[in-house]
Amino acid sequence: MRLRARNLAHAYDGLAALGPLDLVVEAGERLAIVGPSGCGKSTLLAILGGLLRPSGGRVWFEGEAPSGSIVPVAYVFQDFALLPWRTVAGNVALPLEGRLPRTEIRARVGAALARTGLSDFAGRFPRELSGGMRQRVGIARALVVEPGVLLLDEPLSALDAQTRELLLEDILGLTEGATLVWVTHNLEEAVRVADRVILLSARPGRIRAEIAVPVPARERNRPEAVPVLARLRGELWALLREDARRAQTEGPP
Amino acid sequence: MTLVSSAPLFIAQERGYYREEGLDAELVFFRAAQPVAVAVAAGEADFGVTAFTAGFFNLAGQGALKVIGAQSREEPGFDFSAYLASNAAFANGLTGPEKLPGRSLAITQHGSSFHIMAGLLARKLGVETKTIRMVPLETLQNMQAALKTGQVDAAILPGHIATELDRAGEAELIGWVHEWTPYALGGLFTSTRNVERRRGVVEAFVRAYQKGARDYHAVMNKRDAGGKRIFEADAEPVIAIIAKYTQATPEAIKAGAPYIDPEGRLDVGNVYEQVALLKEEKLVDASVDPARFIDLSFISGHFNLPR
């Protein structure tokens, strides 16, 4: 499924926060969005996911969602957004309830837990899990609906460095072939997960640069990929640096 | 309590009767009847004036209190408490107190003055007290609310409230308690300790109280030739004294003034009857004996003495 946005703009209380900008996410493409703090990255993602009405412009899909898809777009949240009163399995089942027969829900949830390595934790409550495991549940819940597009809002930012590293590798494996939009402030993360990185300017966020990552996803962990990715990161940082500094002195919007 | 029934105490204070007797009296007021008796029993006050209730009799029966005189009473010809029927019950035949058996009657609490009045009425009618279905509603306001809406068939209420409800058409006044069961509303009492150890003080206090009661009687208990209660110009100073303590208007004082015996004489037989009827209903403990808590030696001429 292809995701398109045209003339997209957003303002909070009359203060321009985003855009106007045009965007196309091709089917099967992995797009990362980076930018200085407060540039409207998360606002853009919320608009793409239908969680925020833009002040201007529109967003639409093209093409068919995969068969078996329950919701065209699924979201992964920075703070995991798990229901603390539901078990791991209960959280993953939530988007399916009332939409599929019970037996099918159980089968799908079981499969999603198995893929994300959570099978042994099905009966645990979120508070009994580490941060990394909680985000796995968030990812399992997004994957279980077999979405056309997966939107990830800083999915690793609440985790410590080692967990981040492990989970990043796992997410890449789990989402192979999926269309995804990954918002992050971490440039290294962006060049490792994306086929294409969009750099937004300081508020109001507009597209400042686009960089293609010339390494196939499977090969990103190879040693020879490391210098390539590091160079891309450096380029992004050079572009971002001044805006980031300005954003810091201006403070949050 | 700041009620007109306590007028002799106020008059004695204002006119210096306690001082003449060598007493330095201080009036202490309570918002309810029970604490008056408790305070005297506990020795925190020396004398008390309050209405008779089952609670009072239970406390007096413990031996700590002695009733030595009368408070006010339901005296024929002096309107004080009235029987009221709800409009619905009146339309349905409750036209007089004699028809109360089988009906419901709002009271404040079991064992209250209202309960005693109903019990005395039942006795006079020759029926058991429980044939009048008593509904405890705690406050006069609640009783009025229940009466107005016909939730209860009847209520006994102070005369000034009763005439007001009757005039407003919210209930029907069907009789006065004094027409059916004249009775001793309350008493003047002191602690047993005072009677035994400070007899002189008690006698002095009773003399002062009687002077106040005589002053009240002289001007507040008057009736004209037709038997109608009247208040003449000479009542004004007494009403002014009562107003000072009760914060009530002269009209309200006249409307709510009870009959008070000029000598503080008690209808003793009637008190025995009250205790007996409350014992029957197990509201007063079987061990309570009026002979042991009434001391007739301070005032002469008490009425209706039992043999």
Add this chain to the structure above:
Amino acid sequence: MSAREVRLRARGFAPRRLPGAGAVTAVCVFAAWEAVCRAGLVSPFALPAPSRVLAVLAEMALSGELLAHLRASLGRLAGGWAIGMLCGVLAGLAIGVSSLARSVGLPLVSALFPVPKIALLPLLILWLGIGEAPKLATIALGTFFPVALSTASGVDQIPRSLIRMAQSFDLPNRAIVLKVILPGALPGIFAGARISSSIALVLLTAAEMIGAEYGIGALVLQAGHLMRADRLLAGVVLLSVLGVAIGAGLGALERRLLAWR
């Protein structure tokens, strides 16, 4: 240079429950009370000994009077409290999710909460008579307001991201209320239940001012009027036992339903 040990400074300010302290305190209080009475320091009509109060309770239990009082009061408590809880939770959820309900309901609830329910008794009699209805209404009114407020604040404390998460999966509003908002507000609802259960017990006595033949409140009121301190204290003991029992029951339920915390 002389060596000095590092002194621990982070001490105190961490109260914890000493096991058995409550029971020991209770035993001491009752023992002292009994001793004062036995020694004749206070007269029995002013303060009867605990043994006397227990004897009264035993008498009432044997005669069946105790059961009649308990049955009447528990019925009123359960009925009035259930009505108040149900209405309070519904109102609190509405205030928590709807702008209209919040704008209209919150000022209304805040304005009516402090109205003393006992002052409304004559009105309740006018509206509802003197049967069970005004008694249930008194308790329900006392329960409604704290429950509505604490349910609303329970809803407010649900992280917005949970609601956005549910919306991101296109869950219908009904499912969001049932699966996210209601369970999320449960801690607030329980806080309201705890407060209101105590208020309901306090109001029981007020409710039973209105034409009650049986009931613990009626027992206490009547005993007060009759100067029967032993029966009065027996009623007080029943009320506090009831309070402790209800508190324990709610605590057990809370531990079950809020095990996820």
